[in-house]
Amino acid sequence: MSARADLNGKNLISTQDWTVEELEILFDLAAELKDAKREGRPTSLLQAKTLYMIFFDASTRTRNSFETGMTQLGGHAIYLSPDRMQISHGENAKDTANVLARYGDAIAIRHCEMGVGNPYLNEVAQHAGVPVINMQCDIYHPCQILADYLTIREQFGDTRGLKLGVAWTSAPNYVRPLSVPQSLILMMPRFGIDVTLAYPPEFKLMPEIEVQAKANADAAGVKFEISDRFEDAFEDADVVIPKSWGPLVTTRDVPEGLRLIEQYSSWRCDSRHMALGKKRLIYMHPLPADRGREVTDEVIDGPQSVVYDEAENRLHVQKALMALTM
Amino acid sequence: MSARADLNGKNLISTQDWTVEELEILFDLAAELKDAKREGRPTSLLQAKTLYMIFFDASTRTRNSFETGMTQLGGHAIYLSPDRMQISHGENAKDTANVLARYGDAIAIRHCEMGVGNPYLNEVAQHAGVPVINMQCDIYHPCQILADYLTIREQFGDTRGLKLGVAWTSAPNYVRPLSVPQSLILMMPRFGIDVTLAYPPEFKLMPEIEVQAKANADAAGVKFEISDRFEDAFEDADVVIPKSWGPLVTTRDVPEGLRLIEQYSSWRCDSRHMALGKKRLIYMHPLPADRGREVTDEVIDGPQSVVYDEAENRLHVQKALMALTM
Amino acid sequence: MSARADLNGKNLISTQDWTVEELEILFDLAAELKDAKREGRPTSLLQAKTLYMIFFDASTRTRNSFETGMTQLGGHAIYLSPDRMQISHGENAKDTANVLARYGDAIAIRHCEMGVGNPYLNEVAQHAGVPVINMQCDIYHPCQILADYLTIREQFGDTRGLKLGVAWTSAPNYVRPLSVPQSLILMMPRFGIDVTLAYPPEFKLMPEIEVQAKANADAAGVKFEISDRFEDAFEDADVVIPKSWGPLVTTRDVPEGLRLIEQYSSWRCDSRHMALGKKRLIYMHPLPADRGREVTDEVIDGPQSVVYDEAENRLHVQKALMALTM
Numbered sequence: 001m002s003a004r005a006d007l008n009g010k011n012l013i014s015t016q017d018w019t020v021e022e023l024e025i026l027f028d029l030a031a032e033l034k035d036a037k038r039e040g041r042p043t044s045l046l047q048a049k050t051l052y053m054i055f056f057d058a059s060t061r062t063r064n065s066f067e068t069g070m071t072q073l074g075g076h077a078i079y080l081s082p083d084r085m086q087i088s089h090g091e092n093a094k095d096t097a098n099v100l101a102r103y104g105d106a107i108a109i110r111h112c113e114m115g116v117g118n119p120y121l122n123e124v125a126q127h128a129g130v131p132v133i134n135m136q137c138d139i140y141h142p143c144q145i146l147a148d149y150l151t152i153r154e155q156f157g158d159t160r161g162l163k164l165g166v167a168w169t170s171a172p173n174y175v176r177p178l179s180v181p182q183s184l185i186l187m188m189p190r191f192g193i194d195v196t197l198a199y200p201p202e203f204k205l206m207p208e209i210e211v212q213a214k215a216n217a218d219a220a221g222v223k224f225e226i227s228d229r230f231e232d233a234f235e236d237a238d239v240v241i242p243k244s245w246g247p248l249v250t251t252r253d254v255p256e257g258l259r260l261i262e263q264y265s266s267w268r269c270d271s272r273h274m275a276l277g278k279k280r281l282i283y284m285h286p287l288p289a290d291r292g293r294e295v296t297d298e299v300i301d302g303p304q305s306v307v308y309d310e311a312e313n314r315l316h317v318q319k320a321l322m323a324l325t326m
Numbered sequence: 327m328s329a330r331a332d333l334n335g336k337n338l339i340s341t342q343d344w345t346v347e348e349l350e351i352l353f354d355l356a357a358e359l360k361d362a363k364r365e366g367r368p369t370s371l372l373q374a375k376t377l378y379m380i381f382f383d384a385s386t387r388t389r390n391s392f393e394t395g396m397t398q399l400g401g402h403a404i405y406l407s408p409d410r411m412q413i414s415h416g417e418n419a420k421d422t423a424n425v426l427a428r429y430g431d432a433i434a435i436r437h438c439e440m441g442v443g444n445p446y447l448n449e450v451a452q453h454a455g456v457p458v459i460n461m462q463c464d465i466y467h468p469c470q471i472l473a474d475y476l477t478i479r480e481q482f483g484d485t486r487g488l489k490l491g492v493a494w495t496s497a498p499n500y501v502r503p504l505s506v507p508q509s510l511i512l513m514m515p516r517f518g519i520d521v522t523l524a525y526p527p528e529f530k531l532m533p534e535i536e537v538q539a540k541a542n543a544d545a546a547g548v549k550f551e552i553s554d555r556f557e558d559a560f561e562d563a564d565v566v567i568p569k570s571w572g573p574l575v576t577t578r579d580v581p582e583g584l585r586l587i588e589q590y591s592s593w594r595c596d597s598r599h600m601a602l603g604k605k606r607l608i609y610m611h612p613l614p615a616d617r618g619r620e621v622t623d624e625v626i627d628g629p630q631s632v633v634y635d636e637a638e639n640r641l642h643v644q645k646a647l648m649a650l651t652m
Numbered sequence: 653m654s655a656r657a658d659l660n661g662k663n664l665i666s667t668q669d670w671t672v673e674e675l676e677i678l679f680d681l682a683a684e685l686k687d688a689k690r691e692g693r694p695t696s697l698l699q700a701k702t703l704y705m706i707f708f709d710a711s712t713r714t715r716n717s718f719e720t721g722m723t724q725l726g727g728h729a730i731y732l733s734p735d736r737m738q739i740s741h742g743e744n745a746k747d748t749a750n751v752l753a754r755y756g757d758a759i760a761i762r763h764c765e766m767g768v769g770n771p772y773l774n775e776v777a778q779h780a781g782v783p784v785i786n787m788q789c790d791i792y793h794p795c796q797i798l799a800d801y802l803t804i805r806e807q808f809g810d811t812r813g814l815k816l817g818v819a820w821t822s823a824p825n826y827v828r829p830l831s832v833p834q835s836l837i838l839m840m841p842r843f844g845i846d847v848t849l850a851y852p853p854e855f856k857l858m859p860e861i862e863v864q865a866k867a868n869a870d871a872a873g874v875k876f877e878i879s880d881r882f883e884d885a886f887e888d889a890d891v892v893i894p895k896s897w898g899p900l901v902t903t904r905d906v907p908e909g910l911r912l913i914e915q916y917s918s919w920r921c922d923s924r925h926m927a928l929g930k931k932r933l934i935y936m937h938p939l940p941a942d943r944g945r946e947v948t949d950e951v952i953d954g955p956q957s958v959v960y961d962e963a964e965n966r967l968h969v970q971k972a973l974m975a976l977t978m
Contacts, residue, residue: 042374048694050720060417061425064404068376068429071402076723078716091712091940099713099939102964103720287425288417312428368700386743387751390730394702394755397728613751614743638754 007324011125011132013118014140015187016212023146023187030150030313030320037072037316044074045323050104051077053135054096056111061287062135062143065314066108066322073319075105075326093120097127106326110135112177114248131325139206141179143321144286145187147313151306152193152239154313155282160192165233165277167242168199170265171290175246175257180286182209184241189217189224196225198233200264202247230267234276241284242269244294269295274304282306333650337451337458339444340466341513342538349472349513356476356639356646363398363642370400371649376430377403379461380422382437387613388461388469391640392434392648399645401431419446423453432652436461438503440574457651459644465532467505469647470612471513473639477632478519478565480639481608486518491559491603493568494525496591497616501572501583506612508535510567515543515550522551524559526590528573556593560602567610568595570620595621600630608632659976663777663784665770666792667839668864675798675839682802682965682972689724689968696726697975702756703729705787706748708763713939714787714795717966718760718974725971727757727978745772749779758978762787764829766900783977791858793831795973796938797839799965803958804845804891806965807934812844817885817929819894820851822919823942827898827909832938834861836893841869841876848877850885852916854899882919886928893936894921896946921947926956934958 007022015023036043051070053063063079070077100107107128111117117137125132134142152159166184181197182205188195195217197205204210210226217224227233234240247260274281283305289295300307333348341349362369377396379389389405396403426433433454437443443463451458460468478485492510507523508531514521521543523531530536536552543550553559560566573586600607609631615621626633659674667675688695703722705715715731722729752759759780763769769789777784786794804811818836833849834857840847847869849857856862862878869876879885886892899912926933935957941947952959 044374048696048724048726050723052716060406060422064378064406064426064429067402067404071376072374074374076402076719076728078719080712080716092943095939095941096712098960099963100716102960103716103967287421289421291418308424308428311425315429370700386732386748390704390732390752390755393728393730397702398700400700402728613747617744634750634754637751641755 009131010325012142012321012325013121013125013132013134013137015142015145015183020190026146026317026320026324027150027153029323030316033319033323034316043072043319046070046105046326047074049075049326051075051106051108051322051326052080052100052104053077053108054080054082054110055135056082056109056113056117057136059110059135061311061314062110065318066135069315069319069322073323078104093123094127097124101128101130104130106131106133106322108133108135110137112136112138112179114138114252133321136177136179138177139179139182139209141177141183143314143318144180145183146317146321147310148184148241148284148286149187149191150313150317151284151310154309155306156238161194162192162238163194163196163236164188165237165240166195166197167230167233167240167269168203168264168267169242169244169269169294170261170267171244171294172258172261175248175254176244178205178245178248180243181205181245185209185213185224186216189213189220189222192220192222194223196227196233196237198227198230200267201228202250202260203245204249206249231273231276234273234281237277237281239282239284240269240274240277242295243285244290265293268293269299271296271298271302274299284310287311335457336651338468338647338651339447339451339458339460339463341468341471341509346516352472352643352646352650353476353479355649356642359645359649360642369398369645372396372431372652373400375401375652377401377432377434377648377652378406378426378430379403379434380406380408380436381461382408382435382439382443383462385436385461387637387640388436391644392461395641395645395648399649404430419449420453423450427454427456430456432457432459432648434459434461436463438462438464438505440464440578459647462503462505464503465505465508465535467503467509469640469644470506471509472643472647473636474510474567474610474612475513475517476639476643477610477636480635481632482564487520488518488564489520489522489562490514491563491566492521492523493556493559493566493595494529494590494593495568495570495595495620496587496593497570497620498584498587501574501580502570504531504571504574506569507531507571511535511539511550512542515539515546515548518546518548520549522553522559522563524553524556526593527554528576528586529571530575532575557599557602560599560607563603563607565608565610566595566600566603568621569611570616591619594619595625597622597624597628600625610636613637661783662977664794664973664977665773665777665784665786665789667794667797667835672842678798678969678972678976679802679805681975682968685971685975686968695724695971698722698757698978699726701727701978703727703758703760703974703978704732704752704756705729705760706732706734706762707787708734708761708765708769709788711762711787713963713966714762717970718787721967721971721974725975730756745775746779749776753780753782756782758783758785758974760785760787762789764788764790764831766790766904785973785977788829788831790829791831791834791861793829793835795966795970796832797835798969798973799962800836800893800936800938801839801843802965802969803936803962806961807958808890813846814844814890815846815848815888816840817889817892818847818849819882819885819892819921820855820916820919821894821896821921821946822913822917823896823946824910824913827900827906828896830857830897830900832895833857833897837861837865837876838868841865841872841874844872844874846875848879848885848889850879850882852919853880854902854912855897856901858901883925883928886925886933889929889933891934891936892921892926892929894947895937896942917945920945921951923948923950923954926951936962939963
């Protein structure tokens with residue numbers, strides 16, 4: 001467990017800010033920490049250090065994986081929600097950043113409000129003298145995608161030449177952020193993975209993200225394709241991640257968004273879709289999945305599903321991230 | 327501090343699932359950990375381990391005793407309330423169990439809703455690869471009763487031949503669960519204690535629990551008696567636990583339940599009742615007690631009361647439980 | 653890091669309860685702990701110990717500085733809010749104090765309700781066998797003032813003969829407690845600092861506090877003066893702390909209080925006021941400041957402002973306090 005010096009103090013707001021080499025260091029350390037946990041070896045790399053976790057939106061996996069990870073590394077994570085902080089008395093990002101940076105060792109933030117979350121993270125990062133970690137914003141969810149990649153690497157070893165399908169699914173009740181598919185299409189091509197992104201026309205992602213994803217794919221010499229056929233994400237794929245998001249580029253009106261989601265209720269992953277992929281096709285989802293709407297129980301509970309491995313890997317990549325940057 | 331191996335991974339949902347011998351191991355370790363705390367000796371038995379505490383209902387003693395206990399054992403406990411988790415977005419027990427079990431080392435749950443709490447605990451236990459601890463459900467409250475027994479053992483040494491009175495009391499404002507009296511009548515006879523349970527007819531406990539309690543008493547060769555006279559719980563008793571619960575077997579209608587509670591407002595423990603017991607009679611209550619309604623200040627603050635010892639013992643039995651199972 | 657024995661078990665509800673010599677021990681340890689943190693030296697003085705933090709009112713700095721401080725000292729702090737505790741089911745201070753004292757090692761409380769907060773702290777202190785720390789009540793905010801003094805000592809070395817101006821400012825939206833200015837005027841004179849307190853007539857502090865402040869100043873042979881001119885707090889000053897509070901001695905009616913605050917909206921610190929002080933004048937504020945209303949950005953973000961040092965020092969004085977008393 002070495003090679004920490006170079007990345008000390010580095011933010012993770014988007015994986016775009018990290019080189020492939022830096023990300024490889026992180027994945028290697030994550031694998032090492034995973035082994036250490038399995039074998040019960042202590043990993044007190046962050047003894048007595050504090051991570052602040054500011055949640056503008058609810059969470060299970062994210063909070064628990066970060067807080068458990070800090071405990072396993074010898075430190076402590078503090079769960080903060082803005083309604084119990086002076087942020088609700090109008091404290092600005094600069095003051096929050098400066099003060100927390102004087103006390104502790106890193107600041108992690110989840111803030112998914114469109115047009116507000118990412119600028120808030122950047123403003124905190126500008127003022128904090130400690131690393132800022134994106135626990136999901138309106139644009140990016142880098143920690144989820146790091147876990148996804150570690151899972152794929154575990155399943156396939158070399159990831160070059162694999163095909164990943166990212167497919168929109170129809171899930172009711174609330175409008176989910178764009179951050180998961182956007183972070184997937186940005187990072188996966190950089191590791192030699194062909195990506196097919198499938199969505200109904202109203203569910204396009206932010207144009208500048210799609211452009212950047214294409215540039216990343218071109219630079220890596222792999223394919224990045226967009227389709228409006230659900231099946232295209234599955235055909236000949238090695239990995240598929242069918243996941244709902246809102247029509248946020250088309251409309252920010254919530255009732256209209258929910259109506260559009262219902263219009264494509266047939267976009268649900270079942271075993272017929274899984275049969276379109278390669279024989280070794282695996283099913284992934286960041287959870288929580290809307291069972292019955294996004295995916296059938298047969299698939300998510302079936303032998304091709306690696307969703308619990310994927311959830312577990314949140315812990316390991318985040319521990320590596322914290323150990324490297326804090 | 328040895329003998330841990332056998333109980334590693336074991337759930338505690340009801341004390342019925344533990345043999346008397348297993349419970350004796352737990353009580354011995356609890357006493358040992360209590361000595362260690364008094365003497366300031368470190369007890370880092372769960373270094374860097376994480377306990378998840380999911381509270382569907384509020385708590386002081388339970389949360390603080392578990393969280394402080396984990397700190398004293400070198401680990402950390404995370405306080406979770408469902409309204410801030412994805413459970414409120416419809417995540418099912420299986421997913422919660424699987425994910426938390428991948429990150430941390432045990433899951434403790436308080437869920438007192440009639441007909442819902444205990445099944446939820448069992449479902450989590452079925453899927454979690456880590457121990458599940460019942461912090462109180464609609465049927466059982468094993469941790470409270472373990473603390474009660476440790477307190478009795480400290481007061482009397484050998485518990486065989488003692489008489490315990492469990493008496494219903496009238497406390498207003500809300501309908502309390504059945505879990506405390508039910509767990510008391512199940513476990514205490516197994517340690518050679520005669521039990522008299524007194525309640526007004528509408529406040530009977532779950533029939534299958536009363537049947538199991540009688541079977542436990544018969545197997546141990548001690549008495550288990552039910553009475554509708556408050557005084558019967560006190561007469562000739564060594565220990566009395568007067569405590570309110572709701573008429574939940576009779577009705578789940580809350581206004582009707584509260585009306586029935588008021589109808590028996592004379593069921594309150596005062597010094598005249600205490601005088602009916604043996605000279606060495608002690609008064610216990612899991613707290614918070616409704617002073618003036620369940621018990622007079624004279625009794626709960628008097629020399630026969632051991633309520634703070636009883637509250638303290640929550641810490642020690644739970645530390646033993648965690649050290650043995652996690 | 654020695655000299656702990658004498659202060660073990662001591663409460664901090666007001667700095668009045670501590671001698672100047674005791675406070676000097678605390679400041680010396682705070683400086684020592686600050687050095688240790690800067691140099692990355694471990695300071696496990698409170699290994700496996702637990703601090704309970706009960707917040708009747710929201711907080712950022714206070715919670716995070718205490719919780720981070722406990723982690724840095726090897727222990728753990730538990731954040732408690734009464735709405736999630738049995739306090740909301742009517743548990744009295746005596747039971748809360750007795751139970752928490754059996755589990756953990758100190759109880760810290762923030763409770764700012766006029767006429768209620770300070771008595772609650774005293775009642776807990778009367779029953780708890782562990783130290784009680786005031787995290788701000790309706791009368792006192794000792795931890796803030798300890799941080800303020802450490803900051804002044806860092807800036808000036810010897811504090812004897814300095815002049816401190818404490819000036820009321822006009823900040824809208826809610827009525828702030830009297831605890832900061834009251835604690836300032838009580839403690840600063842004891843360290844040889846002349847104090848000028850400036851406020852509009854309706855914003856006088858509690859009469860008994862002003863009398864005690866004068867007695868403290870007389871005993872120390874320094875000046876304590878009250879003025880109704882904002883500028884008097886700045887003229888010839890070394891340190892100025894312009895800070896809003898409510899007209900709580902005049903009225904507890906909130907709309908009337910807010911109206912009075914607006915009446916003096918010209919009481920705002922800007923660079924012209926700063927020019928009235930000594931050349932080395934520093935600006936302090938406990939944060940969060942209402943930028944634009946209490947102070948201009950130019951001043952609070954300018955070279956004379958030490959507000960982040962002041963916020964940081966909360967951490968160090970509180971760590972010293974905990975290490976000495978717990």
